[in-house]
Amino acid sequence: MINIFAHYWGWLLLVTAIGFVGGMMVHPDEEDRGFPFWFLPLAGLLLLGYLASEFNLIGGDLSVGVEGGAIAFVGFTLGALAGGFGKKFGLRWGPLLVAALVWVCGLYMTPPTGLTPPPATAAAPASDAAAKAEADAKAAAVKAEEEAKAAAVKAEADAKAAAAKAEEEVKAAAAKAEEAKKAEAKAAEAKPAPVPAQEPVAAPEPAAAAAPASLADKKAAAIAAAAALPATGPLDVGQCQTALSGLVAKENIKFAAGGAKLAPESKPLIGKIGAALARCPATVKVEVSGHTDNAGEAAKNKALSKSRAQAVVDALKAKGAKAGQLAAVGYGQEKPVASNDTAEGKADNRRIEFAVK
Known part of the structure; x- marks a missing residue:
């Protein structure tokens, strides 16, 4: 592709100059001063090309070509009309060939960013943004997965530590209870035996009185x-x-x-x-x-x-x-x-x- 000017206006100026030179070379006959009907289909093409490009009915390189050809036609037509100044439209079939040539050239020229940037040029940033968004999403997913794995490992370690601590506490409590039980047994063994009563007659009264106290002690x-x-x-x-x-x-x-x-x-x-x-x-x-x-x-x-x-x-x-x-x-x-x-x-x-x- 060829970039010939830095702006649409420069490109339009070029084809206008070509059209003007073509219009200057026209020598209409006296009987051929009617309306150039070939102008109508080309004007229709111009309108259709503009609408198709403006509303994204066609895309890619085809959209760029249609828009470029339409602009070339506008420039050439304006130049031809200016070149035939003084005559009624002053156009013959010769300029039509020049217009077709300019149109074909326009299909192979990629205009730079101007008044209405081509859809293909505008699509590139969107594609880049989509790729960046996808890469960011993948990176975020990988990071979230790693964080989840780390949290699971930490939770498992904490659970094991808590279980081990609880088991140690249970063992310590059981050991303490066993020691208390042994101490109680030793205390019971060390308790002195009751001294027999000296007088057989008085023995029943202490035994009867001791029964309630014995029950309270047991409780x-x-x-x-x-x-x-x-x-x-x-x-x-x-x-x-x-x-x-x-x-x-x-x-x-x-x-x-x-x-x-x-x-x-x-x-x-x-x-x-x-x-x-x-x-x-x-x-x-x-x-x-x-x-x-x-x-x-x-x-x-x-x-x-x-x-x-x-x-x-x-x-x-x-x-x-x-x-x-x-x-x-x-x-x-x-x-x-x-x-x-x-x-x-x-x-x-x-x-x-x-x-x-």
């Missing part, structure tokens, strides 16, 4: 042993028994008077017992035993104690305990832990106990 020891257990993590069979005994030693499970319906104030205690059972080994069996005082008939008391034990089992199953893990047993008034001669003793005898096997 306090059970509560202290349960408090020494780890707050979280699994329990072994012995620790499971300690946890359950400590809970019922600290607070009795209560029922409606004369019935087996759990009292509303005992529902939080049932929740704590269920949480302790969930930490016990899955293979343990737990006997839930019910006990009463000696008020009423022994057979009815035994049936009532069994119903109360079964109510506790049902409540624990509702909290998630396994069906085959718990067994309800009623002993009625057969196993008192305190004297039934006082209201306090009777309250101690009305109880629910847990035996882990």
